[in-house]
Amino acid sequence: MSSSSAKRSASTFRAAVVQAEPVLNDTAETVAHAVDRIAEAAREGARLIVFPEAFLGGYPKGADFGITLGSRTLEGREAFALYFAGAVDVPGPEVRSIADAAREHGMEVVIGVIERSGSTLYCTALFLGADGSLRGKHRKLVPTALERCVWGRGDGSTLAACQTPLGTLGAAICWENYMPLYRTSLYEQGVDLYCAPTVDDREVWPSTMRHIAVEGRTFVFSACQFLRGPDPDQPPLIRGGSLIVDPLGDILAGPFYDAATILYADIDPGAIARGRFDLDVTGHYARPDLFELRTKT
Template sequence: MSNRQQSVRVAVVQAASVIMEREASTEKAVSLTLEAGAKGANIVVFPEAFIPAYPRGLAFGTAVGSRSPAGRKDWLRYWENAVPVPSETTERLAAAASKAGVYLVIGVIERDAEASGGTLYCSVLFFAPDGTLLGKHRKLKPTGAERLIWGEGDGSTLPVFDTPYGKIGALICWENYMPLARTALYAKGVQLYIAPTADARDSWQATIRHIAVEGRCFVISCNQYVNKAMYPTDLACYDELAAAPEEMCPGGSAVVGPLGDYIQGPVYGKEELLLAELDLRDVAYSRFDFDVVGHYARPDVFQLVVNEKKQETVTWRT
């Protein structure tokens, strides 16, 4: 990559979706992207599932062996507000990235536009400063009850993109607990490791600091700040939130350097735009004594095979 820069300003957007509303969530994302660009950001990162929501606390009327009509109604609303890729929504996000002059990395719930259309994926979209949709990553393994509403991605969406600010890639939330998935990104040379999440626990902070030290990379972790009052009260299964705390997700967004030290955050208890100035030389500086896929690797003992072929349900032969 020519025109390699030695530093980058990253904006981490700790904000809530307009829950279950694709258009309003997109408008909020556009506004915050432009704000970050005006503050000199080169890369803008949004949380997991920002458009149209991470539906924390909802069970969609499910129990083992049954689904309720009310739950199906809420899931249909979620589906209708999900994001086809490409679509008018991705065009608006691309235009915002172009106007702000930033790389935009944003979590969306993607509606499958390639096959039946009946499956949703938790995805991250990557946009370039010229508005190009560079690609996407689909979450490989939804966690727990997420498996009721999202499908599984495959190895065909594990990109790492070379930019003037280094190589960027992403794993979503608890994918980051998958050592082999992390290794795949390390092997692609990731330097700006983006970790959109819905996890606000202390253990998540330990995770992102470990990844930074393990990968000798910057880790940019972005979570939402959400309270119960932000949920639409006309959800058919709104009563599922009765026992939920008023503060549904306190945040915890942070930027960590390649030796595991906080550069920004973690920030809790509010929506906030975090700005971090990163010296990209710190990646090489940190790898003097540890390079997990370089001089500290033992390929004679351990090897990882990654299947990046798109998996097809039906193969047509003529």
């Protein structure tokens, strides 16, 4: 932990970031895996746990669903139907199982899911309270590249951050972290605990997370999937790189690559006020006379 965070307040708590492998096309098994990880983190004293993007429902990296410009294949439609069947309803039985585990262990849970709503899928982050409630959800606003062919776009109805006993929680999913106006909307809501569930395992990702931590003077929790391919002798399809960063950009845990793990860090909320002493981008360091953000909810 950085020197700015060394002096802990009475409200210091432990947070966990999960880097793990979902079971593609077996959502029930993945739910059981998530419940086990919550119990494991609870044994380590964690009160907040963050899972990767698309953990329930899966991220089918490398799949093309038979899509070429102007045409689709029957095999691709069958692949999508299988993927659709593995998505979860919100609320629904799979979400209830995770929420029950959150309540049992007194844990705030942020988890990426593939949400099924009608006949459309969304890449969604769920906020589940330590009391077992569904505090809220956020749907990814702009699916990236080919993701747009299998996921719908989120809208303004899921932009709100969540109030928790640990602080204000918000989430930006994967490349939403490259959307400056969305980040600003989270800063305006006073996000203290900024969650970045992702599948981006590139070397540049940790620098993005550190920039956001410094920009927003917020704790950043980036949970990336670890996903092996069908050939165990080949590099993983998604190699991880999860990390936890404090409000001055110091890395508290990670980045960790090439294996499943749970990262832990002790979080001192007092570090946020110390960080915003000289930079509050939507407060004393803003120029509302020159710039205005309008958010349509």
